[in-house]
Amino acid sequence: MDLRLKDKVIVVTGGAKGIGEGIVRLLAGENACPVIVGRNEADNLRLVSDLKSQGLQVGQVVAELTKPEDNALAVTQVLKRFGRIDGLVNNAGVNDGVSLENGSYEMFLASLHKNLIHYYLMALHCLPALKESKGSIVNIGSKVADTGQGGTSAYAASNGARNALTREWAVELLPYGIRVNAVIVAECYTPLYEAWLQTLPDPEEKLRSIVSKIPLGRRMTTAEEIASAVAFLLSDVSSHTTGQLTYVDGGYTHLDRSL
Known part of the structure; x- marks a missing residue:
């Protein structure tokens, strides 16, 4: 199936490793132009070099997304280099184990910056460009928002908020034709x-x-399987899909695990 992503400029936060790397590789293979936004330039450039050696399009911007000002700067740099933004994948984050019993206000707030606040800020700063392109947003979330895990209050709260923001933004951005969906990861x-x-x-x-x-x-689940769902939701092939939480998890979250 042709996902019609050719030359689409798609920002992928945390795109140099793990699930983010899987997303970037698949988008590049679909002839899109993924742009990695990540804190470690060496990691970013490793992946950029590999993909460019295959003749694929890719870019990178160094940003520490826990710093609010870096979110704005990252988007500015993407627009300066590529001139447009057709999609945003909010992916960066970490299950950092900030719990209720052993946490603190400072730890909780720091975790929200790692896992939630930059989701809002990246969408905020990309929004004018997404309005122009009628692009789409995909938020990566975790089953922890549904199941709990224990010992990770801030991460669970962040993922609950990611789900809520997905549906809130889907409603708010309807007039602009911007679709917003989430892919929920388990294991x-x-x-x-x-x-x-x-x-x-x-x-x-x-x-x-x-x-x-x-x-x-x-x-x-493999990173490639997550990436395939993300690419579908970014593409016009899913043109009537918005506000959805798509679980790519082998049934882990919702099926009876005694099966």
Whole structure:
């Protein structure tokens, strides 16, 4: 299926690694022009170099999105270099374990900056360009908003808010033809996931336990599978889809895990 993404300029926050990298690679392969917005220039350039060596379009902007001013600067740089924005993928974030029992106001607020506030700010600053292009927004979310996890209050709150903002923006932006959707992730193996597993006493046993509870195929979701859903929602092929939370999780969130 032709997703008709050729030459579309799509901003992907946290696009250098993990799920973000999967999204950037797939969009580039669809002949779009993904633009990585990430804090680590070396990581950004590694992926840019690889994709350009394949003759694909890609760009990058260095930004620390926990700093509000960097969000505006990142969007300004994208527009200066590429002249337009056709899509925004809000993806950057981290399950940082800021809990109720062991957290603090300062830790909670810092986590919101890592996981939520830049979702709003990137959409805010991209909005004029998205109005011009009648583009679309895809927010990446987590099943933690639905299921809870324990020990991660700020991340759970951020993901609940991401879901709410997805539907709020879908309503607010209807007059401009801007569609807003979310892709909700459960168990997707990424470098951050691996790092979390390695903090546990028996990482291999924990991974086996998690995989055994994923109904479809008893396996982790891949970054490529997340990316495929994102690309579909960004594209005009999904032209009558807005305000939707799409779970790409092998049935983990909603199906009976005793299946």
